[in-house]
Amino acid sequence: MQTFKTVLVGCGGISNAWLKVVTKHPGISLVGLVDLNQDTALAKAAEYELDAQLVFTDLAGCLKQTGAELVFDCTVPPAHCQVVLIAIDAGCHVLGEKPLAESMVDAKRMVDTVEKAGVTYGVMQNRRWQPEGINRVKAVLGSGAIGTPHTLHSDFFIGAHFGGFRDQMKHVLLLDMAIHSFDQARYLIDALPEKVWASDWNPPGSWYGDGASAVAFFEHAGGVRSSYRGSWCAEGLPTSWQCRWRIIGDQGTLLWDGEDGITAERVEGAEGFIRKTVPVEIPAPDANAKVGHEAAIHDFITHLQQGTPPATPGCDNIHSLAMVLAAVASAESGQTVAL
Numbered sequence: 631m632q633t634f635k636t637v638l639v640g641c642g643g644i645s646n647a648w649l650k651v652v653t654k655h656p657g658i659s660l661v662g663l664v665d666l667n668q669d670t671a672l673a674k675a676a677e678y679e680l681d682a683q684l685v686f687t688d689l690a691g692c693l694k695q696t697g698a699e700l701v702f703d704c705t706v707p708p709a710h711c712q713v714v715l716i717a718i719d720a721g722c723h724v725l726g727e728k729p730l731a732e733s734m735v736d737a738k739r740m741v742d743t744v745e746k747a748g749v750t751y752g753v754m755q756n757r758r759w760q761p762e763g764i765n766r767v768k769a770v771l772g773s774g775a776i777g778t779p780h781t782l783h784s785d786f787f788i789g790a791h792f793g794g795f796r797d798q799m800k801h802v803l804l805l806d807m808a809i810h811s812f813d814q815a816r817y818l819i820d821a822l823p824e825k826v827w828a829s830d831w832n833p834p835g836s837w838y839g840d841g842a843s844a845v846a847f848f849e850h851a852g853g854v855r856s857s858y859r860g861s862w863c864a865e866g867l868p869t870s871w872q873c874r875w876r877i878i879g880d881q882g883t884l885l886w887d888g889e890d891g892i893t894a895e896r897v898e899g900a901e902g903f904i905r906k907t908v909p910v911e912i913p914a915p916d917a918n919a920k921v922g923h924e925a926a927i928h929d930f931i932t933h934l935q936q937g938t939p940p941a942t943p944g945c946d947n948i949h950s951l952a953m954v955l956a957a958v959a960s961a962e963s964g965q966t967v968a969l
Contacts, residue, residue, distance in 0.1 A: 830842075
């Protein structure tokens with residue numbers, strides 16, 4: 631099994647989700663921790679019992695000194711473009727946190743540079759595996775059990791009191807959270823987005839500064855439609871962090887609670903005002919399935935070792951980013967926006 635010399639850049643809170651996996655994965659040899667604040671990186675090294683000599687404050691220098699082959703980008707979104715371009719220039723593969731970039735200009739530059747360099751850049755969309763139920767849903771849809779899916783609805787309602795920067799973000803729900811749901815929707819229905827109408831607002835009692843609630847309606851290739859309703863200031867009766875879903879096909883419907891609850895029915899017979907339906911068999915959970923960051927990192931390492939297609943390459947994930955930015959543009963203009 632090939633092992634990759636790996637550098638993790640950005641030692642803030644999200645790096646914990648990575649380091650819990652990175653420090654134990656047999657395909658990863660951690661050779662550097664990089665952060666602009668040396669004390670932050672040293673504290674993280676101490677927390678995970680890593681040698682302080684692994685700590686750097688300059689990414690380019692770290693990559694040159696360590697001979698790294700792989701970079702994990704855990705920096706804040708404004709830094710993603712610069713980090714990825716530095717890593718690519720050093721000949722490294724990259725797996726980084728979402729969103730891919732803050733703008734489509736930067737995103738396209740990153741994707742084009744990756745293609746020319748012949749390396750792989752993947753984006754962390756951990757909810758493609760978290761929980762494992764999403765892939766059970768995908769299997770049912772792929773089997774044709776409810777026919778051809780044509781309509782998807784997702785609901786996200788949670789009263790999340792983060793504090794900090796999110797309280798002042800513009801379009802906070804669309805920009806900071808909805809990309810997970812948009813990416814899941816695109817994965818489940820396998821249809822590129824073409825148009826969106828969206829609206830966001832701050833309801834009475836919101837502890838956010840802007841856009842804590844939102845709706846979005848997408849038109850996808852092939853006539854498929856998807857909708858999103860959500861709020862980060864909805865107290866009581868929360869949905870899963872992975873949304874609550876209804877997926878309608880031309881032969882039936884599937885409901886998913888965002889966790890392990892999946893039910894589906896298929897129409898049977900061609901008579902009656904309300905046609906008879908029968909239950910659809912749902913695949914059993916895989917007790918050994920990896921989830922979240924662990925699954926995403928394992929998928930990326932497997933790609934590098936075996937040449938299997940990565941699940942979330944930047945050249946594909948750019949479409950999920952486009953959904954978010956187009957939804958924001960629609961919310962600001964009040965108009966339908968083409969992607």
